[in-house]
Amino acid sequence: MRIGIIGFHALPLTYDIEMTREESVFEAAKGALEAAGIEREDIDAVVSASSDYYDGRTISNSMLIGATGAYLKDETKAEEDGLFAVLYAIQRLRTYHRTALVVAHTHSWTFNPHKVSTFMLDPLFDRQNELLNDITLAALQANAYMHAYKVSEEDVALVALKNLRNASRNPLAYRRLSGITLEEVMSSEVYSSPIRELTMAPCCDGAAAVVLAREDVIRESSIDDPIWIEGVGAATDRYIRDRNLLEMESLSIAAKKAYAMAGVTDPLTQIDFAEVTERFAYQELMIYEALGLCQKGRGKYLIRSGFTERDGDFPVNMSGGAAGGDAIIATGLYRLIEAVKLLKNGAGERALVHSQWGLLAQKNIVFVLGRE
Amino acid sequence: MPVERYEGVPFIARFRWTTGEVHELFLEKFKDKKIMGAKCDCGYVVVPPRVICPQCLKKLSFDNLIELPQRGVVISRTDVKFKMDSAGNYEKAEEILVAVKLHGSNSTLFLRSLEPVNIGDEVEIVWKEEREGLPGDIIGVRGVKA
Numbered sequence: 172m173r174i175g176i177i178g179f180h181a182l183p184l185t186y187d188i189e190m191t192r193e194e195s196v197f198e199a200a201k202g203a204l205e206a207a208g209i210e211r212e213d214i215d216a217v218v219s220a221s222s223d224y225y226d227g228r229t230i231s232n233s234m235l236i237g238a239t240g241a242y243l244k245d246e247t248k249a250e251e252d253g254l255f256a257v258l259y260a261i262q263r264l265r266t267y268h269r270t271a272l273v274v275a276h277t278h279s280w281t282f283n284p285h286k287v288s289t290f291m292l293d294p295l296f297d298r299q300n301e302l303l304n305d306i307t308l309a310a311l312q313a314n315a316y317m318h319a320y321k322v323s324e325e326d327v328a329l330v331a332l333k334n335l336r337n338a339s340r341n342p343l344a345y346r347r348l349s350g351i352t353l354e355e356v357m358s359s360e361v362y363s364s365p366i367r368e369l370t371m372a373p374c375c376d377g378a379a380a381v382v383l384a385r386e387d388v389i390r391e392s393s394i395d396d397p398i399w400i401e402g403v404g405a406a407t408d409r410y411i412r413d414r415n416l417l418e419m420e421s422l423s424i425a426a427k428k429a430y431a432m433a434g435v436t437d438p439l440t441q442i443d444f445a446e447v448t449e450r451f452a453y454q455e456l457m458i459y460e461a462l463g464l465c466q467k468g469r470g471k472y473l474i475r476s477g478f479t480e481r482d483g484d485f486p487v488n489m490s491g492g493a494a495g496g497d498a499i500i501a502t503g504l505y506r507l508i509e510a511v512k513l514l515k516n517g518a519g520e521r522a523l524v525h526s527q528w529g530l531l532a533q534k535n536i537v538f539v540l541g542r543e
Numbered sequence: 544m545p546v547e548r549y550e551g552v553p554f555i556a557r558f559r560w561t562t563g564e565v566h567e568l569f570l571e572k573f574k575d576k577k578i579m580g581a582k583c584d585c586g587y588v589v590v591p592p593r594v595i596c597p598q599c600l601k602k603l604s605f606d607n608l609i610e611l612p613q614r615g616v617v618i619s620r621t622d623v624k625f626k627m628d629s630a631g632n633y634e635k636a637e638e639i640l641v642a643v644k645l646h647g648s649n650s651t652l653f654l655r656s657l658e659p660v661n662i663g664d665e666v667e668i669v670w671k672e673e674r675e676g677l678p679g680d681i682i683g684v685r686g687v688k689a
Contacts, residue, residue: 282631283627283630283631283632285627285631286627286630286631289627294558294560295560295562295566295591295678296591296678297653299677299678299679300653300654300655300678301626302623302626302636302638302640302655303640303653304627307621307623307640308653310621310623310640311619311620311621311640311641311642311653312619314619314620314621314662315618315619315642315662318619318662360624361622361624362624362625363621363622363623363624363625363640364621364622364624365621366621409597410597411651411653412589412590412650412651412652412653413589413597413598413649413650413651414651416618416619416642416651
């Protein structure tokens with residue numbers, strides 16, 4: 172039994188949003204229900220994604236029950252990327268529910284999300300090192316990867332340039348820099364070498380929601396043009412100390428599972444484009460490799476040749492990706508929604524969606540979406 | 544009209560963790576300038592030592608502890624240009640952070656480097672003069688002259 176996406180809504184990404192968390196979540200949830208053409212009463216299960224640390228309160232979903240319409244319904248939360256909340260929702264629909272609403276949000280201005288990353292470190296050793304956080308760890312991974320496979324700073328900047336150019340055309344994006352050049356990317360401020368301001372996703376505020384339904388429910392309600400979830404795969408890697416920093420093994424596993432479920436044997440010919448969560452530009456090269464778009468260490472050739480540009484053979488992040496705005500927990504749902512919009516606009520028949528969670532993408536999740 | 548922002552109630556949370564017996568010994572040995580790792584039967588050497596092997600998930604105990612050399616190889620380096628205070632504000636910084644694999648260890652340690660070093664360089668652990676059995680006893684690493 173397949174699961175379809177029948178409605179979605181995402182707020183424009185912004186910073187210092189003048190809305191409460193409840194207001195933004197309510198707007199996203201209401202918009203998604205309206206797009207699906209159904210009422211709150213038609214929803215069986217609600218799964219939200221938010222983080223206690225980012226929100227500054229524990230049980231961060233407790234105040235959202237009214238906003239998501241989850242009152243007196245089967246409700247749960249993923250304290251991870253919104254795509255993991257979609258996975259929870261699929262599990263509920265595969266067992267007994269007919270419809271589900273998934274909502275994710277982050278207000279980055281509440282507390283610096285990069286500071287939150289330090290609370291993911293092992294408290295008994297790594298957290299005592301004041302230099303460690305998600306940015307400096309990414310810098311270490313980037314340098315190790317770039318050194319091992321002779322990837323230049325320019326290769327990484329080309330990824331950022333592609334995504335920033337795409338983001339400048341996306342009305343939902345937060346960072347829209349029209350006319351951005353390679354020189355501007357390569358001369359932007361260094362946070363921790365080689366990570367620069369423009370090769371790093373900008374944390375921002377956002378809320379997004381999708382409505383999912385079982386295939387039989389979609390058929391009997393004659394909803395047109397649903398987007399089907401054909402495959403899903405998720406995997407978790409080890410803690411950073413005991414991981415091979417040169418590859419994203421858990422993403423390779425997640426992708427293989429999603430491909431197997433969707434019957435994809437050759438992603439390059441059977442999938443038309445991808446929306447991926449690259450918190451740092453170098454990660455996108457590693458993502459190409461883990462998704463099986465090229466061999467290990469050869470991601471640089473895909474960006475150099477324009478293969479993943481919007482007019483290339485396999486466009487990646489036509490929406491701009493996380494480079495256009497990273498509403499942390501909601502970013503996976505933004506990628507999903509962008510992919511759904513692209514499919515509906517005829518950009519292809521099949522799309523891949525990826526998101527990640529944890530230090531150096533410890534967890535990864537992949538969806539394969541398809542039209543009828 | 545811009546909305547008014549509130550800084551919120553000052554929230555300082557202090558947590559206490561039990562380190563577990565093996566990690567406690569690991570820290571205790573810092574007083575003698577010793578770094579202990581755990582060697583699994585599968586050959587994987589984990590540092591700081593853990594009670595489950597990250598490679599094969601076998602149970603590890605005190606019997607698996609071995610003393611590791613204090614020298615290793617730099618597998619990555621970054622020049623850190625900022626730090627964050629406890630409120631998450633950025634401050635300018637000029638520091639070097641490295642990823643190091645101690646000889647004979649499979650785990651990667653993330654430590655401050657007291658001097659410029661490059662990927663592939665041999666480095667050694669630098670200890671605090673007065674050690675208390677705490678993570679801060681390791682100041683960082685420095686290059687080893689060939």
